Amino acid sequence: MIRREFLKKSTLAGAGAITAPYLLPSGRLFAASGNRSANHVVLVMFAGGVRHQEAVGMRYLDDSQVGEPYPGNIMYNMLTGAPPEMKIVYGTGEGGINPIPPILSQSLASQGTLFAEVEALSTGHFGGLNSIIQGSVPGGQGLKQRPVNPTIFEYLRRHGGYGATDTWFVGNSIGGSLPLLNYSANPDYGIKYGGNFFAPLITFGEQGFEYLGNAKVYHPENELAPMYQLKAFLDNNFANNGLLLDSLGNTEEEKQSIKMFMDLMYEKIQAGTITLPPVTDNADTATVGFACELLSWFKPAFSVVNLSSVDACHSDFTGYLKSLHRADHAVGFLWDYIQQIPEMAGNTTLICVPECGRNDNPNAILDDNNWLAYDHSDFNSTRIFSLCVGAGFEPGLVRGSEGNPIGRASDAMMTAADILGVDTSLMSPYLYGGTTSFLDQL
Amino acid sequence: MSTQDLNNKIVESSEQGSLGKLALLATATAAALQSCKKDPEQVGVYELNDVALTTDSANKTRLKTNEQYVSILFTNLFQAGISSDIVFELNECFLSIGDQELAREVLISNLFNNPAVQLPTVENMMADLDGFIEETYKRFFVRLPSEGEKTWVRNFISNNPYMTPELVYFSFALSNEYMYY
Secondary structure (H helix, E strand, C coil), X not given: CHHHHHHHHHHHHHHHHHHCCCCCCCCCCCCCCCCCCCCEEEEEECCCCCCCCCCCCCECCCCCCCCCCCCECCCCCCCCCCCCCCCCCCCECHHHCECCCCCCCCCHHHHCEEEEEEECCCCCHHHHHHHHHHCCCCXXXXXXXXXXXXXHHHHHHHHHCCCHHHEEEECCCCCXXXXXXXXXXXXXXXXXXXXXXXXXXXXXXXXXXXXHCCCCCCCHHHHHHHHHHHHHHHHHHHHCCCCCCCCCCCCHHHHHHHHHHHHHHHHHHHHCCCCCXXXXXXXXXXXXXXXXXXXXHHCCCEEEEECCHHHHHHCCHHHHHHHHHHHHHHHHHHHHHHCCCCCCCCCEEEEEECCCCCCCCCCCCECCCCCECCCCCCHHHXXXXXXXXXXXXXXXXXXXXXXXXXXXXXXXXXHHHHHCCCCHHHCHHHCCCCCCCHHHHC | CCHXXXXXXXXXXXXXXXXXXXXXXXXXXXXXXXXXXXXXXXXXXXXXXXXXXCCCCCCCCCECCHHHHHHHHHHHHHCCCCCHHHHHHHHHHHHCECCHHHHHHHHXXXXXXXCCCCCCCHHHHHHCHHHXXXXXXXXXXXXXXXXXXXXXXXXXXXXXXXXCHHHHHHHHHHCCHHHEC
């Protein structure tokens, strides 16, 4: 009789454990889909408003400056096509006459899938970045305001069970409300599911080095442990008043790892050994250098890198071309470097997508070459592209064409979630209508 | 009166006495039960106002900005003011790091490498532990500790040989209460 009861109860308990949803320490209620097609995704927000004509169109000056019929591809690490033959201004040296040699022997487009024209959901930077990070452009989303809807970092951490240091956002500055994009204001998600963030040019720049670069080393057991214990007592007393201060949720081990990474960066800066692209003469290229260091240290499941120097195009078309060429150089370097990280090589998907495009017609500002500049506000500014390389993306495939868009900016985050095994149906209430993984649009 | 009659009277008298005692007991019990009943009308007869009891930290409800935090931290640690340039640069440092608690921790551990930090020695701390605890609460939390807090912290420091004034200050500067005003 006792044995029979035991068998009955244990069977019921077992069935319950299998069928009932369970709550993991990360706060995750449901299991991830588990179908990862790669262990790592690197998403590059490229790169501050890229005009479709100079990017996928490969028309260099031909479609932007009257009387300058010189087409060509200045993004030859990413796209397949011959570079311009005349009027070279985007390279290095006096007048930029020396194009930067390609890093990759084969363009990323030939290694992966190019979505030749994709719909941007916003013609502005912050709106565009939000559309990539949160997969939507909700009404009421303002500048200097955290995303209204959950971000990809929160979906990954809450529903995918990823740790805080599994998700990183590497910003090229602290301007444009960029530091607000690592988690949303959504009450069901928020900071405890946020991604880690560094703006390395500040953190590891002059002021970062001065105020953060000389941290005292404490013994983890003898000194740090009692220090945290006393802090916990003080916090518990304060929590009795109903006031809690949520944090990003880095574990103590993760915090120690971040501190060690910071110390390493300060050491490398002093020694001049930071990994940098061969040509590092602007913020984007330097940011990618630090992003490579970060990938090498943390091997995160998901990381976002933001580039934005091409926004010089508002008043300096020549500067825009230079920055676009360097952004391509930086992405080529990034992909090449990823292949040198054993845990990430052959197991990483790279997604590049601009947050917005640029106008069809120029404004009235002339640069040193008497070339007109371009803002971003018209329909042409919604014309962007997406380049996806890695598991699941067919090499050399081109989907869509100029005037025949396939996909939208919000698809990038859905693709990342899809690749990393998160049940994307949990995200749909907050997403822009029709948002679909690029993997489902091949 | 025969002996038999006398005995009968004694028994009768004894039974009457027992009944009397029982009656007395019942009356007393009833009176006691009646007197223990709470009279709802009696609440508030002391004519005192209700007072909500809270801790001294309860009125700290506003989160400090990064600028406020570093300004106050500098003052607390160095007993001197901080220039607006440094406040601006430190705010940028904070903005460049996602985990703000970690950023504060790294900043504080950097500041403790500065010899200008005003710290009592371990000997001074142990010589007057209660005084040190009170001063630390006043310095960082702008209030006195409760007796419970003082006792707990005193025992904690006494029982942890590695605790120094620096680590105590570190805990207070990193605490949630210090983030509010």
